[in-house]
Amino acid sequence: MSGPLLTVEGLSRSFGSLVVLAGLDLAVEAGGIHAIIGPNGAGKTTFFNLVTGALDAGSGRIRFDGVDIAHLPSYRRTAMGMCRTFQNIRLFGSMTVLENVLLGLHCRTRGGLLAPLLETPFRRSPSEAAARSRAVEVLEMVGLAARADQAAVELPYGEQRRLEIARALASGPRLLLLDEPSAGMNPQETLELETLIEHVNQLDVTILLIEHKMSLVMKLSRIVTVLNFGQKIAEGPPERVQRDPRVIEAYLG
Amino acid sequence: MLSDHAVSILIFAGIDVIMALSFYLPASAGQLSAGQGGFMALGAYTAAYLTVNHQVPFPLALAAGGLVGGLVGLAVGFPALRLRGLYLVLVTFGFGEMVRVLFLNLPAFGGPAGFAGIPPATTIWHVLGLLVLLAYFFTRLAGSRMGRAFAALRDDEAAAEAMGVNSTYVKLTAFAAGGVIAGLGGALYAHYTLFIDPEAFGVGRSLFVMLYAVFGGLASFWGAVAGATILSILPELLRWVKDWREILYGLLVLVMMLVRPQGLLDAALLARLSPRGERAAAHG
Numbered sequence: 257m258s259g260p261l262l263t264v265e266g267l268s269r270s271f272g273s274l275v276v277l278a279g280l281d282l283a284v285e286a287g288g289i290h291a292i293i294g295p296n297g298a299g300k301t302t303f304f305n306l307v308t309g310a311l312d313a314g315s316g317r318i319r320f321d322g323v324d325i326a327h328l329p330s331y332r333r334t335a336m337g338m339c340r341t342f343q344n345i346r347l348f349g350s351m352t353v354l355e356n357v358l359l360g361l362h363c364r365t366r367g368g369l370l371a372p373l374l375e376t377p378f379r380r381s382p383s384e385a386a387a388r389s390r391a392v393e394v395l396e397m398v399g400l401a402a403r404a405d406q407a408a409v410e411l412p413y414g415e416q417r418r419l420e421i422a423r424a425l426a427s428g429p430r431l432l433l434l435d436e437p438s439a440g441m442n443p444q445e446t447l448e449l450e451t452l453i454e455h456v457n458q459l460d461v462t463i464l465l466i467e468h469k470m471s472l473v474m475k476l477s478r479i480v481t482v483l484n485f486g487q488k489i490a491e492g493p494p495e496r497v498q499r500d501p502r503v504i505e506a507y508l509g
Numbered sequence: 510m511l512s513d514h515a516v517s518i519l520i521f522a523g524i525d526v527i528m529a530l531s532f533y534l535p536a537s538a539g540q541l542s543a544g545q546g547g548f549m550a551l552g553a554y555t556a557a558y559l560t561v562n563h564q565v566p567f568p569l570a571l572a573a574g575g576l577v578g579g580l581v582g583l584a585v586g587f588p589a590l591r592l593r594g595l596y597l598v599l600v601t602f603g604f605g606e607m608v609r610v611l612f613l614n615l616p617a618f619g620g621p622a623g624f625a626g627i628p629p630a631t632t633i634w635h636v637l638g639l640l641v642l643l644a645y646f647f648t649r650l651a652g653s654r655m656g657r658a659f660a661a662l663r664d665d666e667a668a669a670e671a672m673g674v675n676s677t678y679v680k681l682t683a684f685a686a687g688g689v690i691a692g693l694g695g696a697l698y699a700h701y702t703l704f705i706d707p708e709a710f711g712v713g714r715s716l717f718v719m720l721y722a723v724f725g726g727l728a729s730f731w732g733a734v735a736g737a738t739i740l741s742i743l744p745e746l747l748r749w750v751k752d753w754r755e756i757l758y759g760l761l762v763l764v765m766m767l768v769r770p771q772g773l774l775d776a777a778l779l780a781r782l783s784p785r786g787e788r789a790a791a792h793g
Binding site (some may be wrong): 289308309312329330331334335339340342346347348349350355358359360362363364365366367368369371372373375379383384387422424427 | 646668676682
């Protein structure tokens, strides 16, 4: 439970002439809950996109568990044990709740195009059956088991966010990246989310969290990194970061 | 017993269904192909060449037609990896035209005069047999790991990648499998018409194949089945209007697409028709 699980060094990215990340160094210790905060446009989501491979890194190193992953496609990074949720919910719209979670199990299961032909109509293959029971387990953990056969997009907003977490958890991550998981949630839902994140963390999943709700950040995280204009302006335990004059200035100024 | 004419209508309708399914498979992974006629041509010419010039038994020639369709499907899949939507449609359209012109210029395959003397081999049972196999395959695919990966890619490619789906592999698989099905369709077609020429597999064919699947609805493979069956039998039912037949056909397609732009069998209708329908419909 010690040593960095994720390290980035000199990570930079620009879009045209706009520099979104400028030489960011960051280390995420294994086992903890690490929050990234900062004003809009500070580069938080871009950082997630670079770490997970949704965007190609401009320059810099990204190491996951000691391995340089900067040039791996995102599905390979997921297979190595990291998975994310999205700021704007991106569930698979044509699928049920259960199917969304089953998709998360894609990289932990086998079976090609012709595999279903080898099953009998009355018995699923052992791997599909195992995947389904695992998916139900994950849904139970996030409290959505009763919704399994509903269309994912029909869930209320807060439950869609929880389903995104379930889908990511199904991929068996050691590092879970949550991009504003409480956005749009009411206080009750936020409270449930808090419990869920703590529970997941206790299952030995390191959590990297982008979040705007300060109450949530203060309560959950051991380390907070503050970004502004693509640079780290402060880092440390939440209570110390909160008093940092540069942070106060970034938020107020 | 059915008359020869009725059997012939059924065989052509069955081949149209096979072709519509060859379009549906990559489409279910978000890959729209306007070149299925090209794969059909490859299957038809390959199988016909083998039975005519090398007296290869029909089942083997059929398999070879599917194999060539699949291999070329794989090859077409590569340039298609970086393309989406309309651009992919245009590239696959270009592929279909390339195949047509290729066979126009190959004397060994008859060139523009066509390839004749193909032994009669395709029966209604071959067509139905393949359809039953395909129906079984597509039914099973829907609830399988690969079937979900297709749907995920169609719904949101970036999210699918982020969840661990190797989109390159999945797309190539979808293209190749679509090529196999179209190749089989072409081989069956050649051994029923007994004469093939490149024009039979041109852009018109590719577009009709696309129309069948879209008309029926892309929410399930049943859409392609329904669309191709209805639209290929419809001209027979419209014989009484004589010269106005094609205009009426076009009009009916137009009206239908205006009334149900998502196709004949959309998700809501499928939910009502399925065994679990009541529960699903209650949420819809």
